[in-house]
Amino acid sequence: MAKPFEPKVVAFLCNWCSYAGADLCGVSRFQYPPNVRIIRVMCSGSVNPLYILRAFQQGADGVLVSGCHPGDCHYLKGNLYARRRFAVLRRLLDYVGVDPKRFQVSWVSASEGDKFAKVIKDVVEDVRHLGPQKRLKRRV
Amino acid sequence: MSHHEERNKKVREVAKKALEDKKVRYFIGYTPGTYCGRDQPVFVDKPGDVDRLQWGPGSTHNLAVYIMDDKRRPLKKGEQPDKRPIGIIVKGCDTMGLVEYLKERIIDRNDVFLVGVECDGIVDQAKLEARLKKEKVPIKARLDLKLSVEGDDLIVDYEGGNLKVPFKDLMLDKCMVCDRREPIMHDVIITRTGELKEGREETARVGERRKKGRSKSRKEEDYADIKAIEDMTLDERAAYWDKELSRCIRCYACRSSCPLCYCEQCVVDPSNLSTKPTTAPEEKARRPKWVERNNDLSETLFFHLVRALHTAGRCIDCGECERACPMDIPLRKLTRKIRKDMKELFDQEAGSDPNEKPAMATAREEDPQEFVR
Amino acid sequence: MTQDRPMKEGLIKKGEVVRWLRALAKEGKEVLVPVETDGKVGYEPLSSVKDDKVLLDFTNSHRPPKGVVFPQNEVLLLYETEKDKKDAAGKIKKGSLKVREVRPEMKETVIFAIRPCDARAVAILDIVFSGTNMDPYYWARREKVLLVGLACAEPDLNCFCTSVGGSPGGKEGLDILLTGIDGGLYAEALTTKGVDLMASKAFEAPGAGASEEAEVTHKAAIVAFARVLKDGVVEPKAVAETLTGKYEDPYWDETARRCIGCGACAFLCPTCHCFDINDEGTKRKGRRVRSWDTCQFPDFTQHTSGHNPRPLKKFRIRQRVYHKFKYMPDNIGVLGCVGCGRCISMCPMNMDIFKVLVDVKAWEAQAKKGAKP
Numbered sequence: 001m002a003k004p005f006e007p008k009v010v011a012f013l014c015n016w017c018s019y020a021g022a023d024l025c026g027v028s029r030f031q032y033p034p035n036v037r038i039i040r041v042m043c044s045g046s047v048n049p050l051y052i053l054r055a056f057q058q059g060a061d062g063v064l065v066s067g068c069h070p071g072d073c074h075y076l077k078g079n080l081y082a083r084r085r086f087a088v089l090r091r092l093l094d095y096v097g098v099d100p101k102r103f104q105v106s107w108v109s110a111s112e113g114d115k116f117a118k119v120i121k122d123v124v125e126d127v128r129h130l131g132p133q134k135r136l137k138r139r140v
Numbered sequence: 141m142s143h144h145e146e147r148n149k150k151v152r153e154v155a156k157k158a159l160e161d162k163k164v165r166y167f168i169g170y171t172p173g174t175y176c177g178r179d180q181p182v183f184v185d186k187p188g189d190v191d192r193l194q195w196g197p198g199s200t201h202n203l204a205v206y207i208m209d210d211k212r213r214p215l216k217k218g219e220q221p222d223k224r225p226i227g228i229i230v231k232g233c234d235t236m237g238l239v240e241y242l243k244e245r246i247i248d249r250n251d252v253f254l255v256g257v258e259c260d261g262i263v264d265q266a267k268l269e270a271r272l273k274k275e276k277v278p279i280k281a282r283l284d285l286k287l288s289v290e291g292d293d294l295i296v297d298y299e300g301g302n303l304k305v306p307f308k309d310l311m312l313d314k315c316m317v318c319d320r321r322e323p324i325m326h327d328v329i330i331t332r333t334g335e336l337k338e339g340r341e342e343t344a345r346v347g348e349r350r351k352k353g354r355s356k357s358r359k360e361e362d363y364a365d366i367k368a369i370e371d372m373t374l375d376e377r378a379a380y381w382d383k384e385l386s387r388c389i390r391c392y393a394c395r396s397s398c399p400l401c402y403c404e405q406c407v408v409d410p411s412n413l414s415t416k417p418t419t420a421p422e423e424k425a426r427r428p429k430w431v432e433r434n435n436d437l438s439e440t441l442f443f444h445l446v447r448a449l450h451t452a453g454r455c456i457d458c459g460e461c462e463r464a465c466p467m468d469i470p471l472r473k474l475t476r477k478i479r480k481d482m483k484e485l486f487d488q489e490a491g492s493d494p495n496e497k498p499a500m501a502t503a504r505e506e507d508p509q510e511f512v513r
Numbered sequence: 514m515t516q517d518r519p520m521k522e523g524l525i526k527k528g529e530v531v532r533w534l535r536a537l538a539k540e541g542k543e544v545l546v547p548v549e550t551d552g553k554v555g556y557e558p559l560s561s562v563k564d565d566k567v568l569l570d571f572t573n574s575h576r577p578p579k580g581v582v583f584p585q586n587e588v589l590l591l592y593e594t595e596k597d598k599k600d601a602a603g604k605i606k607k608g609s610l611k612v613r614e615v616r617p618e619m620k621e622t623v624i625f626a627i628r629p630c631d632a633r634a635v636a637i638l639d640i641v642f643s644g645t646n647m648d649p650y651y652w653a654r655r656e657k658v659l660l661v662g663l664a665c666a667e668p669d670l671n672c673f674c675t676s677v678g679g680s681p682g683g684k685e686g687l688d689i690l691l692t693g694i695d696g697g698l699y700a701e702a703l704t705t706k707g708v709d710l711m712a713s714k715a716f717e718a719p720g721a722g723a724s725e726e727a728e729v730t731h732k733a734a735i736v737a738f739a740r741v742l743k744d745g746v747v748e749p750k751a752v753a754e755t756l757t758g759k760y761e762d763p764y765w766d767e768t769a770r771r772c773i774g775c776g777a778c779a780f781l782c783p784t785c786h787c788f789d790i791n792d793e794g795t796k797r798k799g800r801r802v803r804s805w806d807t808c809q810f811p812d813f814t815q816h817t818s819g820h821n822p823r824p825l826k827k828f829r830i831r832q833r834v835y836h837k838f839k840y841m842p843d844n845i846g847v848l849g850c851v852g853c854g855r856c857i858s859m860c861p862m863n864m865d866i867f868k869v870l871v872d873v874k875a876w877e878a879q880a881k882k883g884a885k886p
Contacts, residue, residue: 049449050407050430053442070505080503083512084486088452088500090511091481092445095370096474097378106513119513135378138438173863175670180863181771201862205773213825266552269670279739282670389585392810393775397861411776411810417819424817432793433804434586464861466777468553 007061007127009036011120012051014044014079017068017109024113032120035127036064043067044105045078049089052103056136062102062127066119069107079107098135101126144196144288146334147257151229152190154255154328154336158227159187164253167227168206170199176272177285177296178265181206195229195330197263197287197294200312202458203228204237207247208402225253232259232320236456236491237399239325243494244454246402254339256326260289261307261315268296268310275303314459314472317362325494363480365473381441387467388440390433394471395447397464400454408446448474453482453499456491519690519701521708523716524723526697531564533715534625542659543622545581547574556581556624569626569693572669573853577631577783578624582654583638585780587803589650589790590614594797615800617653623710626663629683629690630674630851634783635660636686637847641786644845650803659706664692664727665734671854673740673867676747679851682731692727696720699727740854740867747870749838749848755877756839760831768869769830771862772809778856778864779807784837784849787813808832834869 013019019040025032037060041047044067055063065086067079086105094100104126106119141149155167171182171192179198183206184190210226230238235256241247272282281298288295294310296303308316323329327339369377392409395401404414408431415424430446431439457479461471482488485508488499525533538544544559547568553575554568595608627635639655642648665672665681674680684690688707691698699719702708736742779785789806793799806813809830814823823829837849850866857865 050446053445054430057438057442070509077503080505080507081500083507083509084500084503087485087508087511088478088481089449092448092474092478094374095377095477096381096441096445097374099374100511104513105511122513136438136441139436174865174868175857178863183767183770206770209826279668279670279737280742283739283743389776389780389805391776391780391807393773393777393861396773396775411806411812413812413815415815415819419819432802433789433791433806434793434802435804436586460861464773464775464777466781466859468551 005128005132007035007124007130007132008059009062009064009120009124009127010055010060011036011038011064011066011123012041012044012047013038013108014067014074015040015042016074017072018044018066018106018116020110021066021108021112021116024110025116026113028113030114030117032117033124035124036120043073043075043078044082045073045075045080047082049085052089053136056098056102056133057138059133059137061130061133062104062123064104064106064119064123066106066108066116069109072109098133099130101130102133141334142288142290143333147330147332148194148196150330150334150336151193151195151255151257154330155184155193155227156187156190158253159184159190163224164227165222165224167193168203169193169227169229169255170195170201170203173198175283176265176269177263177287193229195257197261197289197307199229199231200262200265200463202234202237202397202399202460203230204234204241204399205397205460207238207241207252207399211247211251212404223250225251227253227255229255229257230323230326231257231262232318232323233314233456233458234399235323235325236320237458239491239494240400240454240456243496243498249494254323254326254328256323256329256339258323258329258332259315259318259321260332261311261318261321263287263294263310264312271303271305271310272296277301277303312459312463314457324492363476366477366480369473369477382437384469385440385444386437388435388444388469389467390435390440390443391466393464393466394461394469397460398451399458399460400451400456401447408443444471444474448478451475452478453486453488454490455479519703520705521702521711522719522724523700523702523711524694524697524719525691525700525716527569529715530569530698531567533713534559534567534623536713536715537623537710541620543620544625545578545622546625547571556627559625567625569663569698570666572665572667573628573631573672573855575855576781577634577853577855578627579631579634579638579783581622581624582635582658583651583786584654585805587617587650588615589801589803591800592794592798617650619654619657621657621659623659623661625661626691627660627687628665628853629662629681629685629687630672630679630853631783632660632662632686633674633679633683634686634851634853637784637849637851638786639686640845640847659688659710660686661689661707661710662687662691663698664690664731666693666730667734668738669854669858670739671857671867672738672852673747673854673870674852675735675738675741676867676870677749677848677850677852680731681734682727692730694723694726694730699723701727744867744871745874747867747874749842751877752870752873753839753842755873755880756835759873759876760835764872765831765834766827768864769825769827772826772830772864773862774809774811774826774829775861776805776807776809777859777861778833779809780805781855781859783853783855784851808836830864834866837866838870838873 044065047065052063073079090100090103093103104123108116158164167184169182170179173180177198181201181203182192286297292307294305294307329337410433431442455475534544538559545556546559547554548557548562548566554571555574556578591613594610597608598606600606642651684703688704690701702711787806788803790803792801815821841849
């Protein structure tokens, strides 16, 4: 019997807000799907679009980048640069036929443990409905 | 003397004077090419050689692409750096590349002596060759064509005859919707009628030029083909890009011909790993390989996505990438999508103001974020 | 090895050609035919082509069919480290590295209507990949490929095969040569494989004088070369000799200045055969792949030490000319160019190898003048 599809979602979480929020989520015992693989980065602004494409290349079905709310960035403007960058990347991916729901961005603060769980749940569900990502996956 | 001849005369005069006065190190311009009326880039070092220069509807190339090469040329032993500018002919589209260079502070305004030319459009070589075949112009005659513009017509002179064709039938697609036929930044300018005028640094945004009623707006006309692709379903878009990009042979002609792709080492171009004898082995070993050399579709898609992203806020749509591509991949449909998005999302236009901060190096509080959870 | 007398002659009506090819396909052969897609001619499998789309009237394909015998990516071997295993005593046995060589497998493939220049290029590749460079991957494919040539009725604008020892009716590398004459295509089988291919009722006996008629077709094409009409024929042996003394000439720097260093010329060339080998994958599992490479890329001669013997474009342009016109004739007895002209047509900056040959011819003439007492 074939195993049901379990999406692999890679999440880049900024150290100061979203990663801390994820920690709080865990400590508070909020449940979220185990499909997410978390990568801690110092700032959402440090996430190069190359990493996102690389994740897809290595077989990720979905990618999430989560950072501080605008105005709260530990490095003042990092998340604002990220916002610009990802707006462009998202539209470009849609344009070449990669469903934009595969690449999502969220602002999750250190105190929003519950929001973190919800974001992960929603992203994983979105990606689950889209099925495995084959377009950018390396075929070696 | 026709306008065409007047303009050539002026180009040669300007270059000659600049070289004689030793005001420039050398002059980059256009000279007749080897077939079908195209021009080729030429580098003139001596005042005596300026007669090689010409400028006309075959002057397709964006000569700004040679500037970074020059900047990077290693000095010979004992050679003192020559601080004089390079003379260069720039059409309206080419000038915008230089605006971007200034914006990114990769050159100094005094590194270039800009000879602007008012442009009526450039011939599409593929369209021209098809037309010559259709008109059964003898094959030998097709080697040595002379192209000139008279009013709205293109005149093609060849041994034993000539053709008069409405220019818009044979023009490059990008020229049909161009609204920057007058370069916005130059040291001197040669007008359509062959007059030589003093330079200006008018970097008014396209929107403001539109207000002055100078030329048609790009926005209304230009992105129809992008919208057509946007209106396809996701699967149709995927199929379209798979079909177009599967032809890519990863020759890197697009990157080589783009003036804004000036990185000595490109993250997605494995054909150029610029190392020196002083590069540490650890640095070489740790260099990530983002794409493989093979041209599987997954690698090719990665390459083109990253290249398109790196042109965000910088691409001036000179069209050289698409022209250089030997496989006729519609690259401008990728880069112009980004250009369209930059305008819609951030009201930004590359190549208009050298004093602006680069678009991806700035951010506003009010940037759109409806896609953010 | 050119045959003076064909092993078998025949005549096939143009209307019978596709039927003959379909019969070959039915026997289990892969048949590649020229078709036009989006204005460009390419070789596609007959199974995906409608009868009336098979071209008999075209100058040359956009890309040479070199990829059939020498694909852009070729997997050489696969490697995998087995997972560690625990034996009965609970001791861990480290997984061993398994390496498996991969040999390409393909059906017998007929390339229909390959032009004499491209076939000659395959004959050149045969020599390159033989002898001390005996290449099992190349030959695994080459042994399965049959070349049915179609003599050229008219050259393309940039063709110059007669200047490099070729001809529009050339037979090198072919199993069959077809030439258009009155009443159909005159067919000459040049190898036993060609004879076998012609064992079909589609071929009638040729009329008397068919062979002479075919010669007329070839000669008519020979005198139509635009480049030769303009600049005369170039003698390849003389070129190789003249190049000997011109290695340090500033000509190479001047010519190279407008080159932008892309790989379009080499990747579209039917004789270019340089490649790079890369391991793709992880430490545990992956493959070793050979991909096309070109001496025009900056890191082609990049050493691990950081030294690059060809750091500037002028060295690389010079290398291209010397390799094709001097080193290959000196070392393996064949020119590295068949005169198809694709590099000229594809170059975005109008680099022109035939112009280089003409310039070399001029040097030779100068030298002769100077040598006269």
